[in-house]
Amino acid sequence: MNRLLTSFKIGGGVIALGGVVSLVLAPLIGEKVFDFLWVLEPLTYIGGALIVAGLGVAVASYAVAERQNRSIQGLNGQYAGNSWSETTLQYFQPFDHDLGRPLRRIAGKERELRAVMRAAPGVADPGVIDLLDEIERQTPNFRLMMSNIQVLIQLESPDKDEPLQPVEPTEVVRRIADLYTAVAVEAGKEITWWSEPAELGLVYANSNAIEHIVTNLVDNAVRYAGTHVEVKLTKNPSHFFVRVWDDGPGIAQQYLQHLFDRGWTPEVVQREEKSSSGLGLFIARSLARRMGGDLTVESDNSADGDHHTAFMLSLPSNLTAPLNGLR
Amino acid sequence: MAKVNTGRNILIVDDESESAILRAVRRRLEEEGWRTVVVEPEPGYSVGEEFEAAALWSIEQDLPDAVLLDVRFGEHRDDQFRGLGILGEIVERWPKLPILMFTQYAQGPDRETAVRGSLQWDSPVDFIDKLASPDEVVLRLRRLIGTSPESIPIGNNILLDVNARLVYIGAGEDRTAALDIQGMKFEIFRELATSWYRSPGELVAFSRLERYSEGEDPRASLRVRIREIKDAIGKAMNTRFGPSELILNVRDQGYRLVPPK
Structure with a gap:
């Protein structure tokens, strides 16, 4: 099949080239060869028709070859060329690194300044401390946004499921609580977490995905809580559960159905400026x-x-x- | 704040060890009582190779308690993931040495995920991103290193001495032992303090604490002991702790320590 297509490609090219030659030679030799002026026009027409036909054959051959190539690689689950999401991810990673650099500088300077002020208590204006707190509070927000973009791109790649690995959900929740505890305290709120049983043990899952989902839930809860956020881990023989609870004002029943829609935030209803992208819960449910x-x-x-x-x-x-040897 | 990890060394392998973000981390580690040793190789042909050689030599010479290791060394393409290569070398030669990888973003590139997957699940290796607060870095290192400290400072005025089994109140020379907190009460307070030290938001469930109470109604007995602990510490500090202070009952699930402000 490939050899046939190659012949078509070459044949189409030769025909088109013949057309070009005919067009070029028509004014020069048409008159001499046929010695009649009227012959000129038919030769031109023939040349034009040959070009169109030749290019048509060549283009059709290339298109058929490309389609065949993709269907074969698709069966193998791998494309020689990158999919849209892989290309985007490749571009995003250096961008991700570069974007983080100024923020690392800002956060670093803010932390240095805080240390200087801690060394000389009472000297600094409380307003300055509030500003520093605000920078520190925005840092996890930025971390989550970058992570959301990355996961969103990966979600577009249906063939790219990460392999299951042994994960301690307790450790994952502990990390997230550590990250958000300082943020919550600065906002006058607190996070409590625990697991039942205390030693929940290992599960086989995608650690990154669990961390990403729970981070989005805790980030949301800290944002809307009155004073308390609770994260509780439980399990049954086949599943494990993470419940993220907050004592915020709650959500009206008519909005609950939109909560996991892409881009929906409470501000959409109130026609206010969005305080978040509205992607977090959409991504979290899609991943789950x-x-x-x-x-x-x-x-x-x-x-x-x-x-x-x-x-x-x-x-x-x-x-x-693991017992079935599926790892 | 009392230093609780005196004598412990943390090796820092990062080509930007003088950046503000690293300086803040190093300052916090030193507050914790750790000594930070920074790898500083002579400038050479390749930043990554120089750091790799210097890091391995430094571990060989003076086995640290943990390593804080960057992933990216400079801008050269070969050094973008150099830290993962160094990690592989260290894990192969010192599999028990705790390593905290300092990445751009913890849920970052697939290669990091692959490295995570290639390690033993219980390897003392963890990933944290560079924007993490110094407190987060300290918490991760505490857990990676894994040993319980001999003393736990709770805020500026409470110190739990694990070896002496005493709770001290006050700072500096004015520090005195709260002698009312002994026996079961000390064990309850130690459980709460240890959990808080490992992860500040972690609740200690009733089921874990009730082993230190007795009688027909262990929950009620526990409640009394918690009240007595709060009163004893409050008395020594000339204050009285309310229901949401020092030791907090969270929705009838258990107790959590909240250091006084």
């Missing part, structure tokens, strides 16, 4: 479902003291995979 789990929400926005929002992430523990 891709791993065979789910992300659900339950909320109470009543005016009494029970108002709250709770997200429940459930993911398969995959504990049978």
Whole structure:
């Protein structure tokens, strides 16, 4: 088949070249050869037609060859050329690094300044400390946004599931709590986390994806909480669960169905400036479902003291995979 | 703040060790009582190769308690992931040495994920991004190194001495032992302090604490002991801790330590 297509490509090219030659020679030799003026026009027409036909054959051959090439590589699960998402990711990674550089400088200087002020207490204006706190508070936000973009690009790549690895969900939640505890304290809030049982053990999962989902949930909870955020880990024989609860004002029932829509934030309803991209929950649920789990929400926005929002992430523990030799 | 890790060494392998972000981390590590040793190779042909050789030599000479290792060394293409190569060398030769990888973003490039996957799941290797706060770096290192400290400072005025099994109140020469906190009460406070030291938001569930209480209603007995601990520390500090201060009952699930401000 390939050899036939190559012949077509060459044949088409030769025909088109013949057309060009005919066109060029028509005014020079047409009159001499046929000795009649009227012959000139037919030769020109023939040349033009040959060019069109030749180029048509060549282009069609290339198109067929390209399509065949893609279908063969697609069956193998790999494309010789990069998919859109892979190319975007490749461009994003150096960009990611470069974008982080000025922020690392800003955060570094802010932390140095804070250390200097700590060494001389009472000298600094409280307003300056508030400004430094604001820079520090925005840092996790920036980290999450960059991470969201990266995961969003990866989600567009359907063939690119990361292999399952042994993961301690307790350790993942501990890291996220560590990251957000300082942010919460500065905002006058607090995070408490625990697991039941205390030693939850290992599961087989994608560590990055769990960390990403729970980070989005905790980031949201800290933003909307009144004073408390709780993260609780539990498990049953087939799944493990992460429940992220906050004592914020709650979400009205009519908005709950839109919560996981791409780009939706509460400000959309109030026609205010968005405080977040509205991608976090969309990405979190997409990732959870891709791993065979789910992300659900339950909320109470009543005016009494029970108002709250709770997200429940459930993911398969995959504990049978190693036994079946699927690792 | 009392230093609790005197004598412990952290080796820092990073070509930007003098950057503001690294200086802030080093300052915080030193506050913690760790001694930071910075790898500073002679300038040579390749930044990555020089750092790799110098890091391995430094570990060989003076086995540190942990290594803080950058991933990217300079702008050369070969050095973009040089740190992962150095990590491989260290893990092969010193598999028990705790290593904290300093990356651009923890959930970053696929190569880091691949490296994570190629390690033993219980390898003392962790990844943290460079924007992490110095406190986060300290918490990760504490857990990687894994040993319980001999004393835990809780805020500026409370110090738990694990070996002497005493809780000290006050700072400097005015520090005195709160002698009312002994036996089961000391164990309860130690559990809470150790958990807080490992991760400040971690709650200690009732099931874990009730082993230090007795009687027909261990929950009630525990509640009484918690109140007594708070009163004893409050008395020594000339204050009284309310329900949401020092030791917090979280929604009837357990208790959590909250250092006094």
